[in-house]
Amino acid sequence: MVVCITEIEGFTAALRNKYVSEAGFDVFAAIKSQGITLTLHVGDDRQCRGVVTLASGGIEFSGPENIRNDALYWLVYLFGASLLYTSEYVKHIEIVSDVVSIIFCDAKKTDEVDVRKNLHEFAIGLLMPKHQILSAVRYLADQHEVKWRGHGIIYLDYERYNYDTYITLVSEIAVLFQVSGQRVADRLKELGVLNDVRFPQPSYWSQFLTESEIEGPRRVSLEIECDSDLDNELDEFDDDDY
Structure with a gap:
């Protein structure tokens, strides 16, 4: 066994x-x-x-x-x-x-x-073996001139261009490996190839969402009491270092 x-x-x-x-x-x-x-x-x-x-x-x-x-x-x-x-x-x-x-x-x-x-x-x-999937992603990304911008090979947010690129790549990989688009999307996430930053996630892999469709605030702020030591650490924080 x-x-x-x-x-x-x-x-x-x-x-x-x-x-x-x-x-x-x-x-x-x-x-x-x-x-x-x-x-x-x-x-x-x-x-x-x-x-x-x-x-x-x-x-x-x-x-x-x-x-x-x-x-x-x-x-x-x-x-x-x-x-x-x-x-x-x-x-x-x-x-x-x-x-x-x-x-x-x-x-x-x-x-x-x-x-x-x-x-x-x-x-x-x-x-969908790991090496074959990664090879297919690299080849298709090159064919469709997908640019690496430091967020992931396939970066998915609320921009229409990123969504269209995602649909194109996932659909072609699905045909190549004879599996559904949802299986491909899940596999690419597992391998760290697909970076889907939408929240909440859509109910179906190919659904398009815009920021206007998201209910509630995207960001929240919290007011907390800081002691003097923490205040000093925050003052020393430099954005240029990150």
Whole structure:
């Protein structure tokens, strides 16, 4: 049973290198290579369902005819469960849309937070490896003449230009890696590539917000009583040093 993040990274890198081509990562070939039975059902494009039973190692999945975007992410998520865990620890995992239910064996319950984290790391490691994502960002940033201004490769605030740049880069990366824009945005944040300073965050990754749409004050001031020592320290503070 593989549960270490470093091991997961090495495992996903080896799998991806073996089953990736110009058309993208072939998840079906990877699943078949591990001796896992995959039963596919063409269902609603807006909702995917899946379940993996650890005792049998089989995956049953219902989704759109063309498995990509979030459907691809969840299929790989279940694939990871069948490889990383055994029936001694986990009975089965079920997914309905974005809701994941994990049934553990009573005798050896594993930390559910760790299981979810490991399966997420497996999915993004297989679909959006760190080095490939960073290479794609650098290439696309160069192609679209994105300038480095010290705030992050992709800087997102309330300026329309920054928003348009963000949408362009995330959308192209999503097509390249066959995942949803939301997954790409989350991955870029994890890697420190996307610096989204909007507050509060929009409910959907591609939503545009202007400062006029933000409720309440953006900045607040506090009046505090300072002792003489603190007053002296503040007087000595020099903005030029920072």
